[in-house]
Amino acid sequence: MKTPIYLDNHATTPVDPRVLDAMLPYFQEKFGNAASRNHSFGWEAEKAVEDARGKIAALIGGQPKEIVFTSGATESDNLAIKGVAEMYAEKGNHIITAVTEHKAVLDTCKRLEKRGCRVTYLPVQPDGLIDLNRLREAITPQTILISVMYANNEIGVVQPIAEIGRIAREKGVLFHSDAVQAVGKIPVDVNAGNLDLVSISGHKIYGPKGVGALWVRRRNPRVQLTAQMDGGGHERGMRSGTLNVPGIVGLGEACAICQKEMTGEAARLSELRDRLKRKLETELDEVYVNGSMEHRLPGSLNMSFAFVEGESLLMGINDVAVSSGSACTSATLEPSYVLKALGIGDDLAHTSIRFGIGRFNTAEEIDYVGNRVVDVVRKLRALSPLYEMAKEGVDLKKVEWVTE
């Protein structure tokens, strides 16, 4: 076993060697521009792009022509939300999203608010899921778009997509989902989910960085978008710019591998995640899982270790790459807005760690990480005045803290 151990697969994933092999020819021998119609270099590139389109569409149950290539999911989210807001401005100006969305969605919505749109940010329940009744109540005749992520990047909870889609369809509202964390990890079916727009990223599924896609429904209904990038009219006019052929080939191959291996891989990752959770819960007191365990991505575990500050915990397990819900390193000192939205107090949010288990992690690594975390949490609790007070029976919520 080699250290450091990478357990931050929600942030990014390494490129699968099979994906890299598929990409390499498109940097040199097959370097053509997919838009060149007059020679074999162009045709070769175009064929590779069309193959990739087919693989991506197949993974989500869509049609190849419905795939629009982008530079990544941030661009896909921007294109979907701004593109719909502009195209359907005459129909209405109201968008519904959720407070736990990725910043690519939230900040896009905030920008649109400045341009006159009205946005409803749905709260989430303590398990991280939105309340479908509140969604229903939020819809008005002015509502043109619902944008709710498939699975959350911080806590891994999977939203009730099929139910949201049914409501959206029933009310005649378009439904966009940032499905970056879900595609390739759990079954995503655009028709079963009544989805209209889906954002996909390459580097979260063992493909390259800098490439993504937006799936845009072409039938029932035919979704139209106002392009956000002007130029040569590529991608049916929705996204101009020379196609990133090697990246697209990589994204396609990454999707094909996910489709082939998803069932077995999801079971394996769930088992590793549960093994880690069991270890931590058996050997430590006062640890809490953040977000629903039932509606959760296979490789995702977010836990709070009460009375231990997240950054000091990360420092203690410096041969393990994970991410903390505490943002002590940033100037704001604000803990994660996602954890806060679940109603988790700032005190527990500061103690949270996100474990993202992926394709290349082994059981041996998970056991090693489990042991390291247990050791460091014990050591830091011996240092923690809060743990001492809690053990003495002091109610920390009632203490008057001295702050500046």
Place this chain on the structure above:
Amino acid sequence: MYSEKVLDHYSNPRNVGSLDKRDRTVGTGMVGAPECGDVMKLQVKVNEETGVIEDAKFKTFGCGSAIASSSLATEWLKGKTLDEALTIRNTDIVNELSLPPVKIHCSVLAEDAIRAAIEDYRKKQAQPQPLEAARP
């Protein structure tokens, strides 16, 4: 990201522990709040005759820099008189540990903890001694 000295204090914190906070010769300072991600408890045990700090202990909930700042503070406090202890400035801690700007608040907290502990000790000393303790 962390200096050698911060890493050293984090890995081998000095003077971790608790003193009896009811003891007249012990001053306790607790500053920060769990919601802010930092709580420091710093205690000094003072020789009543000489006014010299004979022992110092800490416990800290916080990032590595907060742990290092309080660990360093206890090292510096031992052997100092109370007045000398009050001359310790957060900037001394910043310099010693090479703290980056985002971690300066950790050193401020440590200075606050020192002051709070000494204030607590002096408050205790100003109160009349219980009868039993006053007997020769």
